[in-house]
Structures are given as C-alpha cells and as structure tokens.
Amino acid sequence: MESPKSDRAKEMEAALRRDGVRLTRQRAALLEVLGDAEDHPDANELHRRAKGLDETVSLATVYRTLSVLEAQGVIHRHAFEGGGARFETADSPHHDHIIDLDTEEVIEFRSEKIERLQAEIAAELGYDVVHHRLELYCRKAPEK
Amino acid sequence: MESPKSDRAKEMEAALRRDGVRLTRQRAALLEVLGDAEDHPDANELHRRAKGLDETVSLATVYRTLSVLEAQGVIHRHAFEGGGARFETADSPHHDHIIDLDTEEVIEFRSEKIERLQAEIAAELGYDVVHHRLELYCRKAPEK
DNA sequence: AATGCAATTGCGAATTATTCTCATGTAATA
DNA sequence: TATTACATGAGAATAATTCGCAATTGCATT
Numbered sequence A, B: 001m002e003s004p005k006s007d008r009a010k011e012m013e014a015a016l017r018r019d020g021v022r023l024t025r026q027r028a029a030l031l032e033v034l035g036d037a038e039d040h041p042d043a044n045e046l047h048r049r050a051k052g053l054d055e056t057v058s059l060a061t062v063y064r065t066l067s068v069l070e071a072q073g074v075i076h077r078h079a080f081e082g083g084g085a086r087f088e089t090a091d092s093p094h095h096d097h098i099i100d101l102d103t104e105e106v107i108e109f110r111s112e113k114i115e116r117l118q119a120e121i122a123a124e125l126g127y128d129v130v131h132h133r134l135e136l137y138c139r140k141a142p143e144k
Numbered sequence C: 001a002a003t004g005c006a007a008t009t010g011c012g013a014a015t016t017a018t019t020c021t022c023a024t025g026t027a028a029t030a
Numbered sequence D: 001t002a003t004t005a006c007a008t009g010a011g012a013a014t015a016a017t018t019c020g021c022a023a024t025t026g027c028a029t030t
Helices: A007-018 A025-036 A043-053 A059-072 A112-124 B007-018 B025-036 B043-053 B059-072 B112-124
Strands: A075-078 A086-089 A096-100 A106-109 A127-140 B075-078 B086-089 B096-100 B106-109 B127-140
Touching: A007 A025, A007 A059, A025 A043, A025 A059, A025 A086, A043 A059, A059 A075, A112 A127, A112 B112, A112 B127, A127 B112, B007 B025, B007 B059, B025 B043, B025 B059, B025 B086, B043 B059, B059 B075, B112 B127
Parallel strands: A096 A127, B096 B127
Antiparallel strands: A075 A086, A096 A106, A127 B127, B075 B086, B096 B106
C-alpha cells in the first residue's frame, strides 16, 4: 500500500502547474514531504525525509526546489536563531512564532493587534511594511 | 592630534575590567570603533575600521572579541535577513528594528504596547519570553 | 622594572550552510 | 516519440564563522 498523496501536496502541485513550473519526480517527493510536515524542518531534514520517497533526490535539488517554492509563494522560509533556514507550507494564514529555547520546538501564534501596531509604527516613520519577522524565544513558565 | 577615546568605549572598557576581562590593544581598537559607530556594522566592516586604529587586528580576533563582548552584554548581535550578523553597542534602551529594503539602513523604534502584547501572548501559551526579535522590512511609503 | 603564566593573538585550516558549474537526464509539448 | 528547454546529481566553490596551534602579551606579583 502506497501512502496516498497528501492534499496539501496536491494543492501545491496545482499551484506550480498554474505557473508553468515543471513537476519533476524530485519536486513531487519534496512537496509530499513538505505537505506532511507538522514541524518546521531545515533543508537537511527535508532531504533526509525526501530520500525516503525517492532515493535520487540530492541536497542541491532540495535547496534549488525550496527556492523555487518560496518564489512561487507555496512555502515560507524562516531564519530562526542558530543553525540554518527552516521551512513550512504557506497554506495557513499569516502567523508569527514562539521558539522554545529548550526543545527547539516552534509554536505558531497570531495577533491582529500586533500586526496593526507594526503598520502604524512604520507609517509614522514614513515606511510601508513589506514583511516582518516576530519571534519570541521562550522557556516554559514555571508552574504556579 | 589623536582622536580622543569615546565615552562609550571608555564605559565598555570599565565594564570589562569589572568582570576581569583583559584589555588588549586589539580589543581597545574594536571598542573604540564600536563606540563611534552610528550604524549597525557587520564583522567585516568592524575589522576594516579597527585596522585604521591598529594594523594588527585580525578578522579572527574581531569575531572572538565580538563574542566576548556579547557574552559580557556590552554589545548586541543581530541577524537580519541576508548577509551576516550585525552589531551595536548595548548602551541604549531596548528597541526593535526597521530595515529599509532598498538601502539596508536600520532604523530603531520602540513600542511599549507591542512588548506588553508579546508577554501576554507567551503567557497564555505557558511561556516566559527570554528575548525576542521584531524586524520590519520596509520600503519608503510613496509621498501622498 | 623584571617575572611568570594563563589569556590572547595571527595565521591558515576547518566547518557549516548554501550556491554554482557542467555534463547528463527528462517533463511537457507538438 | 521527437524535441528542447529546463532540471538534475556530483562535487567544487563561496561566505560567514570558528578552530588549532605556536608565538605573544596583559597584568598581578615580586
């Protein structure tokens, strides 16, 4: 029994087709892996997982494809502190991140208020926000 | 006529002395350069400037010293998008950054409200914020 | 001022994350 | 299924940073 292609992977494939991006065996494998990921893996980890679906994917292609996918807007690239870039699919609405300093785990959150304040602050200084980065490096609060 | 040692450099030297950190010729040069900097230079640029005061400073020592200074808390290290780390003295109160995407220029700002919201959000999820990173990547707003 | 030694330095080699080169392979179209 | 422009794998190249080591040097103590 084959693992069925995830819906997220299928949606990403469709998006790429719409833009005339070629769908290679290697790209399909990476899309599958990205679609299944519930975490925020780095290029190396994605390569490791992708090889499970297709022996032939090279790390160079993982990097190349990640750049393509990012340019197409189907994934987001994050550069958290320490180590390399980490990736996630772009299908969920915008959010920022909490990074657990002890576990490296990434938790997503969203604050309309903060978004609004950011735009206001930039506007006051004569700027438009193109994109932003808000990361809270945290530790579990002691039980009370 | 010698350029007089900047006050900020002197303060940083005092802080290091207090903690028993040795003040070498090379470190003094770097402190001087950091004290004079009005921008957010990277290691390479700091090395270039430091060589103007002391021919002998090597890039390796710049990196080593920056790590020492960061550990002592007298400078902050920032990893903005693209390129390497950039540094600034830690004497000004906490602030976040706007990065002008066209000029690479860095503008500092501060929002009590955003700080408060961040802490609230983390607390709701059971976390304490150790530190955070808020960067607005911006373009100059069109004149109205 | 001379001494002693652990901390610091410069140099170049090593590392890490990522990108590039180029000869070969292949997806999409006709 | 032939064409061809685009994608790929392997490994070299790059960029930022760190490391190993032998030589130097702050600085506390004579």
